[in-house]
Amino acid sequence: MKFSPLVDELIQSLRCLPGVGPKSAQRMAFQLLERERKAGLKLADALSKAMSDVGHCQSCRTFTEESLCPICASNKRGQADTICVVETPADVLAIEAGGHFSGRYFVLLGHLSPLDGIGPEELGLSLLEQHLQTGDILELILATNPTVEGDATAHYIADIARRHNVKVSRIAHGVPVGGELEYVDSTTLALSFNGRIQL
Amino acid sequence: MKFSPLVDELIQSLRCLPGVGPKSAQRMAFQLLERERKAGLKLADALSKAMSDVGHCQSCRTFTEESLCPICASNKRGQADTICVVETPADVLAIEAGGHFSGRYFVLLGHLSPLDGIGPEELGLSLLEQHLQTGDILELILATNPTVEGDATAHYIADIARRHNVKVSRIAHGVPVGGELEYVDSTTLALSFNGRIQL
Incomplete structure (x- = not known):
């Protein structure tokens, strides 16, 4: 048994x-x-507007309906010479929530994944290279996820940065604050030993 | 930090x-x-159409964009003199999936809940009384949920049915098929003892 056509289509x-x-x-x-x-009608309206009008920021590739996203358009960012590379717009939000980074971002919208047909071009790395070529960028901070694909993507981008003589760093991986050592997996623990900081 | 207005509104x-x-x-x-x-655009379209056009079946109150829902409009229902009263359209679907009932339905779209302002009128019980008054209905099967509100609603409707001299029954509550006695709660077990059937 089915519902009426419109209800079925909605489901x-x-x-x-x-x-x-x-x-x-x-x-x-x-x-x-x-x-x-x-609320349903409002959602329908928001959906159709967003699906048709939202594109990518010309500078950092995040989602926006303007040509530049609010962060790229802002001239109040202290470290404008630093770019943080992340995989998704949600990562930008997570970092911004901390409020400790005042540079700009570059959103890959994914990670290198040759099997899925996602190569350097799909991640907009030529656009990132254009930023590096201007000479205005002093440091590239790689904040891709600590997964196999995220690491591979980070290494690939690090090579590009070195070619353009831009300082490149990867965010630290280790025991999260509030975490307990006995519950942390061994890979994370190994990373936290390798990345130890002298006091 | 926020996203662009359109993205924010969508979220x-x-x-x-x-x-x-x-x-x-x-x-x-x-x-x-x-x-x-x-798919997003299709969802927006389905939403706006459904929100504006879908109303209630004039006979059973379920959701439909026609004046009668497919079940009420069908003349292939064997037990047209039996009405099964359920709380939601999803209950209709669950019963139809079994394929053992070929009567019509009456969908309350809720249960009696005076604190929430849901009385007999909100459940369309006057419409149900109109059905009973026609004299075409021989039996009313009450399939509201076995909760306090569902039981109260069933009792209330049973009184109406008796006033119109229509046979009224409540679906059996007891141990579900495939359930194990030791894990069944005591109320259900008590109901299954009270509702035992002589072999």
Whole structure:
């Protein structure tokens, strides 16, 4: 048995959202129909606007509907000569929440993954090279994820930076603050020993 | 730090979906922007259509954009003189999946809950009484949930049915098939003893 065509289509369409299976999609559709018609219409509007108008920042590749994102457009960033390379826009948010970095970002929107057809061009590395060629950049901080792909991407970008004589660094990996040694995996522990700092 | 206005609005709007918090909304927005723009536009379209056009079936109150839902409009239902009363459209789907019931449904879209301002009128019980008054209905099967509110609602509707001299029954509650006695709660077990059937 199926519902009416429009309800069915709504349930099917909701499944494009990550982590939403058939049951959740049903629950979402019914909740919207029962109680949140206004919010549903607002979501429809926000979706269609965002899907059509949001593009990439010309400087850092994050999502924005302007040509430059708020961070790249701002002239209040103290360390404008430093670029932090991250994999996703959410990483930018995480770093900004800390408030300890005042440089600019470069968002790869992924990591090197030849099997999925994601090479240097897909990550916009030629755009990053253009930034390095200007000579305004003094340091590149690589904050890709500490995974095999993230590390490979970091090494690849480090090579590019060295070619342009730009200082390049990788964020430290080790025991997180508040973590307990006995629960930390051995690879992280090994990294934290290798990356020890003299007091 | 915030994202661009359109991206922010999309993330905020996604939070109207049940079970979606700030982090999931972010993940959904980025996944749609990165990889599923087409599906996103389709979702926007399905949402706006469903929110504006979907109303209630004039006969059973389930969601439909027609005046009658597919089940009420069908003339192939064997037990047209039996009405099964359920709380939500999803319950209809669950019962139809079994394929053992061929009557019609009546969807309350909730249960009696005076504190939330949900009384008999909000559950469309006057419409149900109209069905009973026609004299075409021989039996009312109450399949509201076995919760305090669901039971109260069932009792209330049973009184109405008796007033119209319509046979009324409640679905059996007891140990589910495949369940193990030792893990079944005591209330369910008590119900299964009370509802025992002579062999």
